[in-house]
Amino acid sequence: MSGGDENHEDLRRALATLAGQARPPQFHADALIRRVRLLRARAVAMMGGGVLAVVAFVIAVPALVSGTGQSLDHSGGSGRVSSGTATAPSPQPQVREVLNGDGIGQSRFGAAPGVVERQLDTLLGMPSRTYYSAIGGCGIDHAIEWPGLIVFFHRSQFVGYTYRPPQQQGQQPVLATARGLHVGDKLSYGQLLYGRAFHMGPEQGGVWWVTTSHGQIDGFASGPPQNGTDVGPRSVVLTIEAGNVGCPAMTP
Amino acid sequence: MATWRQALTELAECRAEALKRQAFLLCGNNAEADDLVQDALVRAFARPLRVPGPGDAETYVRAIMVHRFVDLARRRALWHRTVRIMDVPEHAADASDAVALRTDLARALTGLSARQRACVVLRYYEDLPVAQIAEALRCSEGAVKRYLYEATNRLAAWLATAERD
Numbered sequence: 001m002s003g004g005d006e007n008h009e010d011l012r013r014a015l016a017t018l019a020g021q022a023r024p025p026q027f028h029a030d031a032l033i034r035r036v037r038l039l040r041a042r043a044v045a046m047m048g049g050g051v052l053a054v055v056a057f058v059i060a061v062p063a064l065v066s067g068t069g070q071s072l073d074h075s076g077g078s079g080r081v082s083s084g085t086a087t088a089p090s091p092q093p094q095v096r097e098v099l100n101g102d103g104i105g106q107s108r109f110g111a112a113p114g115v116v117e118r119q120l121d122t123l124l125g126m127p128s129r130t131y132y133s134a135i136g137g138c139g140i141d142h143a144i145e146w147p148g149l150i151v152f153f154h155r156s157q158f159v160g161y162t163y164r165p166p167q168q169q170g171q172q173p174v175l176a177t178a179r180g181l182h183v184g185d186k187l188s189y190g191q192l193l194y195g196r197a198f199h200m201g202p203e204q205g206g207v208w209w210v211t212t213s214h215g216q217i218d219g220f221a222s223g224p225p226q227n228g229t230d231v232g233p234r235s236v237v238l239t240i241e242a243g244n245v246g247c248p249a250m251t252p
Numbered sequence: 253m254a255t256w257r258q259a260l261t262e263l264a265e266c267r268a269e270a271l272k273r274q275a276f277l278l279c280g281n282n283a284e285a286d287d288l289v290q291d292a293l294v295r296a297f298a299r300p301l302r303v304p305g306p307g308d309a310e311t312y313v314r315a316i317m318v319h320r321f322v323d324l325a326r327r328r329a330l331w332h333r334t335v336r337i338m339d340v341p342e343h344a345a346d347a348s349d350a351v352a353l354r355t356d357l358a359r360a361l362t363g364l365s366a367r368q369r370a371c372v373v374l375r376y377y378e379d380l381p382v383a384q385i386a387e388a389l390r391c392s393e394g395a396v397k398r399y400l401y402e403a404t405n406r407l408a409a410w411l412a413t414a415e416r417d
Contacts, residue, residue, distance in 0.1 A: 022276035029264035039298035
């Protein structure tokens with residue numbers, strides 16, 4: 001078996017001749033770069049997801065182990081494991097992604113005040129509210145305020161809301177948009193969540209707005225000035241609003 | 253990021269024809285050769301953690317081409333009972349010597365397996381030593397020698413004709 005050692009000059013020449021019959025390549029570097037960039041972005045995203053999963057696992061396992069230990073301790077040596085709800089009170093308030101362009105959770109614009117009141121009481125878990133009546137400006141005639149949240153009504157119809165969580169949050173749920181934009185998030189995060197639908201502008205000291213399939217959500221923004229404007233990707237969300245919130249108009 | 257882009261652009265613009273020629277010998281037709289070269293170039297640079305250096309990028313791409321060719325041939329063989337690696341037109345338009353030579357050799361190469369064909373191309377076209385071919389195909393040197401022996405035996409008729417001419 002000496003096939004690897006034989007010279008076969010005729011075969012070499014013929015292969016060279018045959019290779020010369022190949023037509024010039026029919027592709028461009030730009031197209032390849034685009035494909036590579038896309039694949040690299042996917043790979044990086046997958047690696048990031050893997051790292052996050054590992055981090056979450058590393059954080060979750062000790063928490064679960066310590067949680068189990070606490071529950072066993074509370075059982076007083078009886079051997080009965082207490083239920084999960086009694087063992088791990090969450091230090092973080094719940095996040096409810098319910099702020100939409102057409103209402104809050106199940107409360108849609110156009111709903112009656114009583115319905116909205118009941119639904120928001122359930123959602124926020126706190127009946128403490130303040131009533132404002134006879135506002136009479138810019139399409140608003142009365143409003144109801146929960147700590148951090150004001151909903152506006154016109155002719156007994158839910159027409160808008162504005163949300164800014166109070167400083168003393170306590171265990172009160174934190175509200176966020178359906179895709180997870182919170183008050184305090186950077187506008188760059190909003191761009192990440194909503195893409196090209198997310199906008200920002202310098203009006204009234206800085207505003208942001210996003211058009212969703214359920215209507216427009218907007219709000220004030222503030223933060224470090226960038227490029228001579230009052231708002232930029234590093235600015236933060238100050239309020240989350242939708243619908244009619246009275247005067248002045250939020251968006252340009 | 254600029255490094256991989258630069259290396260990819262350089263390969264695609266300056267070395268594409270050389271890569272295409274090798275791919276053409278492996279695949280046997282222009283369309284598949286184009287696909288093979290593009291696929292190898294994209295795969296070579298798509299992994300963020302494993303980017304070939306400027307010196308070994310072409311070697312890396314060529315190795316991917318060979319692997320990809322053997323892999324595709326194996327997959328095709330699984331799905332199709334009969335694999336026609338070469339797509340040679342029955343009636344060549346040009347009757348020149350080059351075309352006749354191409355057709356004969358192309359037909360002869362059609363009878364080889366993917367690994368045999370890869371070995372022939374790497375040994376007699378790329379002029380790689382057996383050890384490097386074994387490394388490229390991830391097999392032993394003995395296996396490469398066996399592939400070459402079997403391939404040249406199968407090409408014996410063509411070689412005899414070429415010698416007579």
